[in-house]
Each structure stands twice: as C-alpha cells, then as structure tokens.
Amino acid sequence: MPRPLSIGARWALRYTAAVLVTLSLFSVYVYTRVERRIYQDAKLLLDLQVKEVVEELRHEPGDAKSLDAYLRQHIATGESRLDLGIAVFARDGSRWLERGSLEGRSLALPPELLSGQDGSVLHDAELGADQPHLVLAARTPEGFVQVAISRERFDRSVDHIRNIFLMALPILLLLTGGFGWLLARSSLRPIAQMTATARRISGARLDQTIPTTGSGDELDQLAATLNEMVVRIRESMDRMRQFSADAAHQLRTPLAALRSQIEVTLEKERTPEDYQHVLTGLLGEVEMLTDSVHSMLRLASSEAGIEPGQRVEVPLAALLDTVVGFFEPVAREHGVQLRKGEVPDVRVPGDPSWLHQLFANLLHNAVKYTPEGGCVEVDGRRLDGRGVVVRVRDTGVGVEAQEVPKIFERFHRVGARQEMPGAGLGLPIAREIARAHGGSIEVESREGQGSTFTVELPVVEPAPPGARRDERERPQSVTMR
Ligand code: ADP
Numbered sequence: 001m002p003r004p005l006s007i008g009a010r011w012a013l014r015y016t017a018a019v020l021v022t023l024s025l026f027s028v029y030v031y032t033r034v035e036r037r038i039y040q041d042a043k044l045l046l047d048l049q050v051k052e053v054v055e056e057l058r059h060e061p062g063d064a065k066s067l068d069a070y071l072r073q074h075i076a077t078g079e080s081r082l083d084l085g086i087a088v089f090a091r092d093g094s095r096w097l098e099r100g101s102l103e104g105r106s107l108a109l110p111p112e113l114l115s116g117q118d119g120s121v122l123h124d125a126e127l128g129a130d131q132p133h134l135v136l137a138a139r140t141p142e143g144f145v146q147v148a149i150s151r152e153r154f155d156r157s158v159d160h161i162r163n164i165f166l167m168a169l170p171i172l173l174l175l176t177g178g179f180g181w182l183l184a185r186s187s188l189r190p191i192a193q194m195t196a197t198a199r200r201i202s203g204a205r206l207d208q209t210i211p212t213t214g215s216g217d218e219l220d221q222l223a224a225t226l227n228e229m230v231v232r233i234r235e236s237m238d239r240m241r242q243f244s245a246d247a248a249h250q251l252r253t254p255l256a257a258l259r260s261q262i263e264v265t266l267e268k269e270r271t272p273e274d275y276q277h278v279l280t281g282l283l284g285e286v287e288m289l290t291d292s293v294h295s296m297l298r299l300a301s302s303e304a305g306i307e308p309g310q311r312v313e314v315p316l317a318a319l320l321d322t323v324v325g326f327f328e329p330v331a332r333e334h335g336v337q338l339r340k341g342e343v344p345d346v347r348v349p350g351d352p353s354w355l356h357q358l359f360a361n362l363l364h365n366a367v368k369y370t371p372e373g374g375c376v377e378v379d380g381r382r383l384d385g386r387g388v389v390v391r392v393r394d395t396g397v398g399v400e401a402q403e404v405p406k407i408f409e410r411f412h413r414v415g416a417r418q419e420m421p422g423a424g425l426g427l428p429i430a431r432e433i434a435r436a437h438g439g440s441i442e443v444e445s446r447e448g449q450g451s452t453f454t455v456e457l458p459v460v461e462p463a464p465p466g467a468r469r470d471e472r473e474r475p476q477s478v479t480m481r
Pocket residue numbers: 365366369394396397398399407408412413414417421422423424425426427428451
C-alpha cells in the first residue's frame with residue numbers, strides 16, 4: 001500500500017490549491033481590466049486622429065490637393081510603428097482619398113454607418129498579410145473618415161501582461177507550497193513529540209508525560225487530556241496491583257493454616273470421629289475463604305463503577321426499610337436494639353443492589369460490633385445542597401483513635417476484633433459504592449462508646465410541576481471513578 005501523505009503535506013497541498021484558485025481569479029480579473037484599458041486608449045488615439053482630419057476638412061472643404069498634402073504630412077510625422085492609415089469618403093460613401101496604411105486597400109465602410117447610424121464604429125481589419133489593424137470609421141458633416149492603426153503595439157502590451165501572470169503564477173504557487181509545508185510542519189511538531197512520548201508509554205512506563213507548552217492551545221489541551229488519561233490508567237493499574245497483592249496476602253495465611261491442619265491430620269492414623277472433627281473445622285474455614293473471595297470480587301467490581309444501564313432513581317426511605325428489616329432478626333438474636341428514625345422522602349440516582357450492599361455492610365458491622373444490650377439507629381436528613389445524609393449510629397465497642405483512618409483500607413481489621421468473623425473488606429466496599437454514586441462516607445468513633453458512620457449521597461431533585469413524566473423518570477448521571 002502506498003504511504004499516506006503526511007498531514008503537513010496535505011495542508012500544504014490544500015493551501016496551494018486555495019491560493020491557485022484565488023490567484024487565477026485575481027489574474028483573470030486584472031488581465032481583462034488592463035486589456036480593456038489598453039484598447040480604450042487605442043480607441044482614444046483613433047478618435048483624436050479623426051478629430052484632426054475633421055478639423056482640416058472644415059478649414060479646407062473640398063480642396064483635395066491641400067487635404068492630400070495634409071494627410072501625407074500628418075502620416076509622415078506620426079509614430080511610424082502605429083502604421084497610420086487615413087481614408088476620407090464623400091456623403092454618398094464614395095471614396096475620395098486614402099493615404100498611409102489604408103492606401104490601395106479600399107477598405108469598405110461599416111454598413112451600419114452607410115445606413116444612417118450616427119457616431120463611429122470600431123472594428124478589426126487585416127491590412128496585408130498578418131497585419132491586424134484597428135479601424136475607426138466615423139460620420140462627419142462632410143461625409144465619413146476612416147482611420148486605421150496597427151494593433152501590434154497594443155497586442156504586445158496585452159501579451160506582456162499575460163506573460164507576467166503566467167510566469168508569476170507557478171513561482172508564487174511553489175513559494176506558497178513551500179512556505180505552507182514549513183508552517184504546517186512547525187505547527188505539527190508538538191504532535192510528533194506526543195506520538196514519540198505515547199510510543200514510550202507502556203504498561204511498565206506510565207510515569208512518562210507528554211510535554212505541554214503552556215500555551216493553552218488545542219494541542220496543549222490534547223496533551224493535557226492525554227496526560228490526565230495516563231494518570232487515571234496508572235492509578236487504576238496501581239489499584240489493581242495493590243488489590244492482587246492484598247488478595248494474595250489475604251488468602252495465603254488461611255491457605256497455609258488449612259494446609260498445615262491437613263498435614264498434621266495425615267501424619268498418623270486417626271479415628272473416624274477425629275477426621276469428622278477436622279473436616280468440619282476445615283469446612284468452616286473454607287466457607288470463610290469463599291466469603292472473602294466473594295467480597296474481593298464485589299470490591300473489584302464496585303471499583304470498576306456502575307453499569308449505566310443499572311442506574312435508576314432509588315427511593316431512599318424504602319431502601320433503608322428493606323435493609324433494616326433484613327437485619328432485625330440478627331440484631332434481636334444479638335440482643336441489640338435496631339431502630340429506624342426519620343428518613344427524608346428523596347430518590348438517589350444509582351444502582352439499588354449496590355446501595356443495598358452499602359447500607360447492609362454498615363448495619364452488619366454496627367450489629368456485629370455492638371455488645372448485647374446496645375443500640376443501633378439509622379436516620380437521615382436533607383442537605384442544603386443537592387444531597388442527603390444517612391447516619392448509622394451504634395453504641396458498640398468503637399474504634400481506637402489511631403485506627404480510625406485505617407478502617408477503610410482493604411483487609412484492615414482492628415487488632416482486638418480479629419476474632420470476629422470478617423475479611424476487612426466491608427468498609428472498603430461501602431466506600432467504593434458511595435464514591436461510584438458521587439457520594440462519600442465519614443466515620444466518628446470513640447473506643448468503648450460507639451461509632452457513627454455518615455453517608456452522603458446526591459439526590460434527584462423533584463421535577464417541577466408540569467414536567468413530562470418520562471423526563472422525571474430518567475435517572476441522573478452518577479459520577480464514576
Ligand atoms: P470486617 O468487619 O470484616 O473486619 P470491615 O471493613 O467491615 O471489615 O471493617 C474494618 C474494621 O473496622 C473492622 O475490623 C472493625 O475493627 C472496624 N469497624 C467497622 N465497623 C465498626 C463499628 N460499627 N464499630 C466498631 N468497629 C468497627
């Protein structure tokens with residue numbers, strides 16, 4: 001396949017084509033104007049000649065001898081290159097005298113003059129081989145006068161101008177093409193740099209950035225956008241790497257424990273009861289591992305964001321009713337009182353199953369980390385802006401001050417609570433879900449006194465009265481990570 005033309009070459013060609021069209025039109029216009037002007041000057045010259053002959057005829061009417069002498073002298077003193085010729089006719093059109101280049105030519109008068117038209121008629125005539133002349137025939141009080149001059153001088157001037165244009169056009173086009181190409185190349189140089197940097201950027205070298213000039217022009221904006229994209233890819237790859245490392249680390253310890261338990265059991269013959277006891281223990285641990293893997297997958301997919309198709313307007317109060325209802329039996333079993341307070345009647349744009357998971361994780365922790373006789377309460381309030389806040393408060397064990405910033409990290413579990421079931425993924429998942437919905441989670445906790453988790457989410461503004469129903473139902477966009 002032939003190599004495609006570079007953008008610079010294409011720009012230069014287009015530029016040259018545009019200049020070719022403009023210059024050609026301009027040249028044709030100037031050429032025709034100048035040509036017309038030159039032949040107007042020629043006509044003026046002929047008019048002057050006619051006037052002088054008419055003047056002479058008025059002074060010496062009917063005197064053929066003196067007219068002949070005048071014409072001979074007039075033609076002899078005139079510019080020889082004009083090749084002047086003069087003929088005088090009587091009123092009936094009969095030729096009286098002809099001198100100069102018209103002598104012996106018997107050039108007929110234009111029929112329109114003979115048929116009574118006033119004024120003068122300009123026409124071309126060949127006087128001899130290849131001797132084009134301009135001829136002006138005019139009606140005079142005494143008859144007609146015919147004056148001829150050679151076209152040669154005028155034609156040459158017109159040809160000269162045409163040649164100037166024909167010669168200048170290719171030179172100008174060459175210069176335009178050359179300058180166009182140089183200009184295009186210098187304006188496209190940043191693109192070549194971007195391409196070179198983009199080639200260097202690979203999975204392992206995402207720290208490279210495309211240079212920006214700081215001019216803020218389109219190419220600078222493109223470079224900045226590409227750099228932002230690379231940063232996002234780098235962050236997402238870092239998260240993936242961190243996640244795989246965390247997941248491997250998290251699974252390695254329980255798997256090693258499983259393995260050593262199996263090895264110890266196999267070291268010697270055991271009774272069927274012993275085997276049953278060990279296998280039951282192993283099953284419990286495998287179930288916990290399965291839960292961990294399930295949570296990891298949930299976290300990975302929450303980090304990937306929400307499918308746009310899954311987003312609807314979720315009624316918050318109804319959603320919280322369902323989640324609280326789901327945890328009531330568990331709370332009762334733990335001897336914890338679970339209450340639902342006031343929740344504003346708002347709709348949150350998002351995925352109902354993810355939002356369910358977010359509040360379920362918080363309630364699950366609240367019930368899990370609240371000892372018997374404690375209390376868990378869920379309520380909400382509207383924010384002044386376009387949002388809502390949901391609080392999950394408990395009177396549970398709380399978190400030590402230095403641990404509070406870490407509890408949203410993956411697999412982080414507070415030391416003293418390691419014996420509780422869990423994988424340290426409930427809060428990271430909840431935070432990712434809140435982020436994917438354009439919201440956030442904060443925590444306030446005091447050790448031994450309880451914790452308050454505050455979830456802030458955007459809401460769908462109520463449609464103004466009269467708005468179409470389908471418009472109201474369309475889910476709002478959710479900021480994705
Ligand atoms: P898990 O509960 O599986 O350990 P989470 O990510 O849900 O994992 O929570 C991380 C840690 O934060 C928990 O180990 C626990 O120490 C602490 N935590 C979370 N919620 C509460 C709460 N309501 N009260 C006290 N501590 C909590």
